[in-house]
Amino acid sequence: MIQKRYKLKFSEENLQESVAYILVSKFNIQPNILRAEVRDDGGVMVLEMKGRQEDIDASVVYLSDAGISIKAFDKQILKDADRCTDCGACISICPTKCFTPDPETWEVVLNYDKCIACGACLNACPFHALTLPL
Ligand code: SF4
Ligand code: SF4
Numbered sequence: 001m002i003q004k005r006y007k008l009k010f011s012e013e014n015l016q017e018s019v020a021y022i023l024v025s026k027f028n029i030q031p032n033i034l035r036a037e038v039r040d041d042g043g044v045m046v047l048e049m050k051g052r053q054e055d056i057d058a059s060v061v062y063l064s065d066a067g068i069s070i071k072a073f074d075k076q077i078l079k080d081a082d083r084c085t086d087c088g089a090c091i092s093i094c095p096t097k098c099f100t101p102d103p104e105t106w107e108v109v110l111n112y113d114k115c116i117a118c119g120a121c122l123n124a125c126p127f128h129a130l131t132l133p134l
Contacts, residue, residue: 002052003048004048004049004056004072005034005049005072005074006049006073007072007134008045008046008047008069008070009042009069010043010044010045012041012042014042014067014068019031019063020033023049023059026062027056027058028052029049029056030049030050031047033048034118035117035134037134044134046073046117046118046119046134075117075132075133075134077110077112077117077130077132078131078132079110084125084129085127086101086106086107087108089124089125090108091108094120095116095120096114097111098112098114099111117132
């Protein structure tokens, strides 16, 4: 089993596609929708797929053939050190515990390797120090 993240772009026409259902029923993939945004011209989704490499590859081909733009997503959260006040509001909100206070300096340290790009911390930061470009 491997795990991969993708960014999917939907047009208005294929916005209603039930991607998660198709991936489970047709390809035996465990999907996890990390972020989803509806836009004027369609929608964007960050999707994590867990499954066998060949099943993930087949899913990518299927979605692409269905007119959904799909690309590997490797972006992570960005922290603007000038804006961050180390207030700690982001610490408890992160599901993968990316933020930890340094016991010596009390600086909030961000472990980029743990970030799954879920976006949960974006609205938690009162100083708008966190960004995650889609
Ligand atoms: S995007 Fe999600 S996983 Fe990444 S730091 Fe923010 S809350 Fe944690
Ligand atoms: S919530 Fe924002 S300002 Fe507070 S520690 Fe986290 S990134 Fe820094």
